[in-house]
Amino acid sequence: MNRRAYLATVGTATAVGLAGCSSALSVFDDDSCTGEDCHIGMTRTEFRPESYEVSVGETVVWKNTSEAYHTVTAFESSIPDGADYFATGGFEDQATAYEAWHEDQGGRLSSRETFEHTFEVPGTYDYVCIPHERAEMLGEIVVTE
Template identity: 75%
Template sequence: MNRRALLAALGSGTAAGLSGCSSVLNLSGGDPCDGESCDIGMTRTEFVPETYEVRVGETVVWKNTSEAVHTVTAYEELIPDDATYFATGGFENQADAYDAWGESRGGRLGTRETFEHTFDVPGTYEYVCIPHERAEMKGTIVVTE
């Protein structure tokens, strides 16, 4: 079954009176990518869905579906050993991503911007939005064979 269709069906309780409102609200708890080209959306302080499963070789697309600025930054120690590091801004490691954010908000993903990464190594990948880390804006990608 198509994951986007399933997520859209599960979150179909969106109130009609909210049409046109910013997805920052995401009051339905549904899929912020509904009708948009992404796999993982971003509300004010959440990746939706928080956990996403793909197969080796598949590409995941994150889209900032909120009005806030976000990052997608892998926790370097929480990805498989042979995996390629990923972060918005193209940083090669977690320290560089955090430094760039602290210096100039480097790696920021603006409203409606996307970021994608192809997962070539099976395993579990943990990631975070740097500016919303204290709010627990974290996600997980599970890559299967």
């Protein structure tokens, strides 16, 4: 086989092999949440929407809509007084959530898994995805009366 024929064959095979990759990524990184399925989706490095408003007593559902592992971890210092702490994995505080993630990816949400929390105290709750904190994967829940 001459060099040109070989390169044409390899180029065609590569193009065919990669066909559909961009559409496959969009399926795996689908951040849409509808109905009761979820309220907040997770792309590779974003919570969508980044800010979400609910009333006291409502439950928020997050869904990992990407192929990456994620966490939902409240910043203890930014939740209202008297509010329950929340984190995937059911950890009691932020330090334990971080320690668990760094030891064995504790609290991780795999693709298509969900996490929910009911908010009983009004105020603003800031949270983070631990493995994507450097990428500023941050979110907030605003709870109103």
